[in-house]
Amino acid sequence: MSRGGYTRAGYNLVDQAVIAAPPAKVWEALIAELSGASGWWNEKNSFTPTHLRPGTEGALTEIAVRPNGMGKPGPELRFTAKTTRVVPAELLRMDYVKGNFSGSGTFRLRPAGHGRTSLSMEFRASPEGWLKLLARAKDVGAEHSLGTAAAFRKLNRQFGAGGPAAGDNPLPSEAWEEAWEEDAAGRWEGVIRTEDGALLSVVDRKPVAVAVGVGATGTETGTALLIHGWGGCQKDWEPVAKGLLRSGIRVLTLDLRGHGRSSLGRAALSLDLLATDAGAVLAGRGVQDPLLVGHSGGGLAALLLAASPPRHSPDTRPVGVRGLALLGTAVHGQQVSAAELALMGSPLFSLVLGIPLLAGRILATTMGPRGPFPGRMDVAAHLAATPPPVRRAYFSLIKALDLRDEASQLSFPVVLMSGGEDRVVPPAVLHEGSRSFLQPLVIDVPGRGHALHVEAPDAVVAAVREIFNEQAANQPATGYGSA
Template sequence: MPPAPDPAPYAWTERTLVRDGVRLSLRDWGGDGRPLLLLHGLAGHVGEWDALARLLHADGHRVVALDQRGHGASERHPADVSRTAYVDDVLAVLDGLGLRNTVLVGQSYGGHAALLTAARHPARLAGAVLVEAGPGGITPQALADVGGWLRAWPVPFPSREAAVAHLGGGPVGEGWADGLERREDGLWPRFDPEVMCASLAENAARSWWEEWAAIGVPVLAVIGQHGFLEGEEYDGMARRLPALRGVCLPGTGHDLHLERPDVLHRLVTEFLAGTPCPGVDSKP
């Protein structure tokens, strides 16, 4: 049974950091325990993590969620949308908030940013949870399909109900609709489809197996039974990173963090229990 709603659903503080002139917006849930930084997927928004963030914060963790560049309340049209720029944003958040031995939790495109950060800067992290994310890259056709889908949204949506229905219905549609911006003529996405396509283009040009093999922190991969991560890609991940912990959630899809935040919370909690964090988990 899903957990009861938190009586204080907005128990977070909005913060803003600026890196190289790019505004980055955060939801800082506070907390004194192990730090976790949550990274949403392409065309997503920081609020997708609210259900999981409440649960993790209630456990005593320091929880922060980032609207990645090009999304939400962060800069919508950044000049640099390279994968390196997204990784450097993660580092800027860690530095700006003084987070040490952090565990990154990322879904899809946010999971890819977590993957690259773990490969390039393992000393900054204690671990990474990748939700429906891997190093395999995408095909040019897949990039075109994503762009076509985003451009085809019938915006403005006249009502929240219409948005939820178009975006898949149920908890997935609700989660996507939560990221929309209300204007006088209706509800609009808080991203530019062309920026999204430019952000994803690097993943259509190459794969990231070399970076995957360089990861030096514990990793949990969570995939949906009906998600985007193919079994062949996961098998390659496990071969190259033998210590990888992997879980497939039956009945879920690419947005499993919206479908089953309670189960994801349990999996993250179990992962954290086996991932030492100096200064937090260590006993005198």
């Protein structure tokens, strides 16, 4: 999977795959390739060590990239990498000290179970010299990620498997997961694999008192799944997540496919597919009676997850939901012009969002509110980091959208929250859509814009807690299947 993009500060990319070999073997293959083996890395690249082997601190490696292919006419990128940190079979960091890039490239290896390795490359670098001009016209970062993904696929085949990054291996019907982190406080961070090979980055947190089993206050109220909107990521939910955890609520967040640290997968993008992804996350983590919280487009996926019959994966759709909270979500009536889609698909838009003054003005005009708020630059950064083709594809999903029939099917508590200065889904549009629900609670938040989970986290936490309080005496809904 890959994430990131180009901002004023440079490229911030992470590409990852699960390799069908243990870390020691993958490490050997990596060091051999960086030493010039030319066995599996992108054939457009070459590595030439000039001082020590790359797996030794202080080593220098000359890297050349010919976008048109080695031995073919065209431009050539050259830069020198110095190995600055080595943890055998775990981590290799190379700093780019001269040439067309400055910054660093870091390889990380983690055990993924069953003799496999989670291999990632973090590319945090800025173009230098003439490449600065090329980067304004060509998505060099996307080319880097495509090349890295192809290399990881080739390495996987070298070990006799297709792997999640390869896109050509048979996929299990059940959700697949890899734990990156699980600590005493009840935090699990990892990826869940979908049926079409997408890897969804997920964080699952339990209230500390519950996780460590202390005191009578350790009763877990329930579980909330938080789904971000287009151009966001799960980090946007951090203030809300902390508030819910303090209230005794277990919190799951995910990066939608193509956002944050999640990959796109092979299936054609649709709202129904996103709803199925959310269901796979719940099934993979063994959640039985969630409350779904969605922001903007993420609310549409949450609504479909709760109301629509399964189309892709019958085993991962819910048969019962505790409640639904939608923040700045319009179930119908939203329009997306060709000009807006072109803007979302433009790399130039990402560059502009990397300039704080311009980003603040753009978001105040397009999202609201007029005044600044803590977290606005984070919203801009996450929107900029979402690859332009992904942004365009997601915004295309809401053209001529009408989910009023699905909304009318919901019999559990529904809360709709509207920012008084929301310019994406104005209060009038949200209120009109609220008529489709049976008995919704509509909450207006004056002076706030579209990003309510960032601008008014306390109000969102209070609304979610209200749903849990209302449902406290009810019998839990039927679950999603076994953990």
